Amino acid sequence: MECPIPNSLPALSTGPVRILFVDDDSDIVAAAGLVARRHGMSLTGAGNPEAAWSLLAERAFDVILLDLNFARGQTSGEAGFRMLADLMATDPRRVVIVVTGHSGINVAVEAMRGGASDFVIKPWSNDALAEKLKRGAALAGARRAAGGDGAGEPALLLGDDPAIERVRRMIARIGATSASVLVLGNAGSGKSLTVDLLRRQRAGEDAPWVEIGMHDAITIAVLEEALRASRGGTLVLDRVEQVPRSVQPFLAGQLGGRRVLAMARDDRQGVRAALDADLLARLNTIEIELPRLAERGEDKLLLARHFADRFARRHAIVPRPISEEAARAILADDWPDDVRGLCQAIERAVLLAEGERIEIADLALGDSGHGDVRPRAAAADLNLDRAEKQLIEAALDRHRFNISRAADELGLTRAALYRRMAKHGL
Numbered sequence: 001m002e003c004p005i006p007n008s009l010p011a012l013s014t015g016p017v018r019i020l021f022v023d024d025d026s027d028i029v030a031a032a033g034l035v036a037r038r039h040g041m042s043l044t045g046a047g048n049p050e051a052a053w054s055l056l057a058e059r060a061f062d063v064i065l066l067d068l069n070f071a072r073g074q075t076s077g078e079a080g081f082r083m084l085a086d087l088m089a090t091d092p093r094r095v096v097i098v099v100t101g102h103s104g105i106n107v108a109v110e111a112m113r114g115g116a117s118d119f120v121i122k123p124w125s126n127d128a129l130a131e132k133l134k135r136g137a138a139l140a141g142a143r144r145a146a147g148g149d150g151a152g153e154p155a156l157l158l159g160d161d162p163a164i165e166r167v168r169r170m171i172a173r174i175g176a177t178s179a180s181v182l183v184l185g186n187a188g189s190g191k192s193l194t195v196d197l198l199r200r201q202r203a204g205e206d207a208p209w210v211e212i213g214m215h216d217a218i219t220i221a222v223l224e225e226a227l228r229a230s231r232g233g234t235l236v237l238d239r240v241e242q243v244p245r246s247v248q249p250f251l252a253g254q255l256g257g258r259r260v261l262a263m264a265r266d267d268r269q270g271v272r273a274a275l276d277a278d279l280l281a282r283l284n285t286i287e288i289e290l291p292r293l294a295e296r297g298e299d300k301l302l303l304a305r306h307f308a309d310r311f312a313r314r315h316a317i318v319p320r321p322i323s324e325e326a327a328r329a330i331l332a333d334d335w336p337d338d339v340r341g342l343c344q345a346i347e348r349a350v351l352l353a354e355g356e357r358i359e360i361a362d363l364a365l366g367d368s369g370h371g372d373v374r375p376r377a378a379a380a381d382l383n384l385d386r387a388e389k390q391l392i393e394a395a396l397d398r399h400r401f402n403i404s405r406a407a408d409e410l411g412l413t414r415a416a417l418y419r420r421m422a423k424h425g426l
């Protein structure tokens with residue numbers, strides 16, 4: 001299961017130039033694809049913004065060709081401008097070339113003001129299009145070189161829910177600053193992804209980045225080490241609601257001289273109850289609260305479709321649409337394991353579905369399917385290394401590969417669990 005590993009997405013490679021063309025007209029996309037191929041570039045089409053975001057979350061593209069209208073008869077360009085604004089807000093280094101009809105010169109100028117690098121007017125001359133794509137790719141290379149490698153890695157906080165929209169705008173606004181941020185939300189709701197996106201806004205920076213998971217046995221010595229290592233850079237405190245009261249005054253007094261990004265698996269009220277006012281004041285210059293997936297309405301389906309596409313590609317399986325009945329069930333479920341739970345359910349469904357669509361039965365909703373898994377062999381086998389592997393396997397199984405929960409049960413940080421999983425080849 002790949003859902004719990006937010007950093008596992010591919011980095012930009014140095015292969016052929018990759019272009020994403022967002023346009024609902026498949027003939028136009030095919031025509032542009034021919035031009036691109038003739039010039040040694042690869043072009044992928046997306047029929048609408050939703051499909052485009054799904055691709056962008058999964059793969060890196062050098063240039064985005066963006067038509068401004070996505071439905072027959074639409075001419076206002078409104079949907080395209082919204083997508084352009086979101087593209088630039090989520091990564092200001094993107095290279096976007098807008099595509100407009102022949103009367104669209106004013107529209108093109110407006111798009112350039114909105115961050116587009118260039119425009120193409122339909123019908124285009126193939127040579128002019130190829131030239132613009134090559135120039136766009138060169139610009140993308142230059143922006144990546146200036147911004148560091150991380151800038152090109154895809155990772156997106158997807159969703160149309162107004163609360164998620166606000167989080168994206170907040171990340172765009174504060175990402176490059178040194179403000180401390182407290183990210184609140186249910187387990188699996190996207191806190192680590194949010195922190196990762198904040199990090200990408202400062203890609204290329206050479207300052208230290210130190211992450212540490214809090215738990216009730218954390219000692220001042222461990223904190224001192226993390227503080228020393230993060231001086232002049234960023235300190236990420238995961239599960240900050242678990243910092244013991246006894247060390248809170250020490251921590252509050254030592255956080256200066258670095259940016260602090262803290263995550264709490266709790267809501268505002270819970271965090272206020274768990275932390276001293278002094279520590280809280282040091283952490284929450286900016287507070288970002290991720291809503292539960294259960295409260296995100298249609299986003300459940302948007303994310304489900306995204307994960308279905310992602311895992312079909314990752315496992316080289318023909319993509320299957322989600323049946324209407326399954327879609328209704330996805331919308332009705334309250335997803336206690338949040339986005340991670342949905343991601344895992346869809347990956348399982350993609351792997352197990354046998355029909356033409358992903359059906360409700362493939363989702364195994366409300367069925368953990370694992371029961372009580374005990375590390376039976378561990379007691380009999382006194383070899384420490386093997387016992388460790390068995391315990392980790394049992395914890396991963398019990399928590400359906402939810403890394404955070406497995407790590408909690410094992411008394412490890414997520415990073416420590418990942419390291420041990422790698423050691424045992426899990």
Ligand SMILES: Nc1ncnc2c1ncn2[C@@H]1O[C@H](COP(=O)(O)OP(=O)(O)OP(=O)(O)O)[C@@H](O)[C@H]1O
Nearest residue numbers: 003006157158187188189190191192193339340404
């Ligand atoms: N809005 C979103 N769009 C796309 N993917 C998402 C979104 N939110 C979460 N995910 C994905 O869901 C998974 C869980 O998210 P993440 O690890 O950020 O949760 P978390 O809140 O940090 O959980 P925990 O409290 O357990 O650490 C990750 O694979 C992440 O990439």
